[in-house]
Amino acid sequence: MTRRVKTKVKGFNTRDGAGVNLVRVLGRDTAKEFDPILMLDSFDSTNPEDYRAGFPMHPHRGIETISYLSRGNMVHRDSLGNEEAITDGEVQWMNSGSGIMHEEMIPDSERLLGVQMWLNLPSKEKMSKPSYNSIKKSEIKEIDIEGGKIRLIAGSYKGHQGYKGDHLPLNYYDIHLEPNAEFTIDTKEDDSVMVFTLLGDINIGDEFIEEKTAVKLTDGDSLTIKNGDKKSQVLYINSRALNEPISWGGPIVMNTPREMQMAYLELRNGTFIKEKVDY
Helix, strand or coil: CECCEEEEECCEEEEECCCEEEEEEECHHHHHHHCCEEEEEEEEECCHHHCCCCEEEEEEECEEEEEEEEECCEEEEECCCCEEEECCCEEEEEECCCCEEEEEECCCCCCEEEEEEEEECCHHHCCCCCEEEEECHHHCEEEEECCEEEEEEECEECCEECECCCCCCCEEEEEEECCCCEEEEECCCCCEEEEEEEECCEEECCEEECCCCEEEECCCCEEEEEECCCCEEEEEEEECCCCCCCEEECCEEECCHHHHHHHHHHHHHCCCCCCCCCC
């Protein structure tokens, strides 16, 4: 059965961090529908004043943050002692687990284009050991398809293997399509599947999907994307719904209000970070 559009979300302009202008596409109101994707922020600017203030040091617990830059630069620093920059076509992948402090600063570039996604952690792994990894351009396979190419950010595609996270299964593709191309992806019947139109407009079935729109798909064993008359860039994200309760407070996402209260108590009394802090 071919997957169809279940929900479309366009998002809204907002500011976060120290004053970064962005579009919040997914958030609290969509968490159940897009499970296990909690949040999706979209960045697209040629004006450095929109983003150069960055995201200074702040806490996270209970989630993975995955930042993909199609264009631009970002510098990550955290309480594990990691400090690293990514640039065009690269990824920062952080598991906050039991607790981490990190910052993401955004140097000036010709264009900032990309997304940050929050991936929920299963309840049994909320307090896992924090970790940070980057995925460099040399590690991302580019696979030719009819009418375009796939950049395999994570997971697998037809025997090709990309980066594999330590927690939830995740297939994450950056799909580039030529004008009027049509592309079909085989899927497992009950996987949680969404797409985001980073650039350009597409059609799924008889539904028109404009640029910068997140789409949750119905269950099915395949998805067909039909491109319009211009090139497009579509992010395809395939995972497994957790169907677990969510208690969400700012940068911390747990399963119960008690766990949330404990996290903020630990922030106040200095016991939030469970791993060695190098600053």
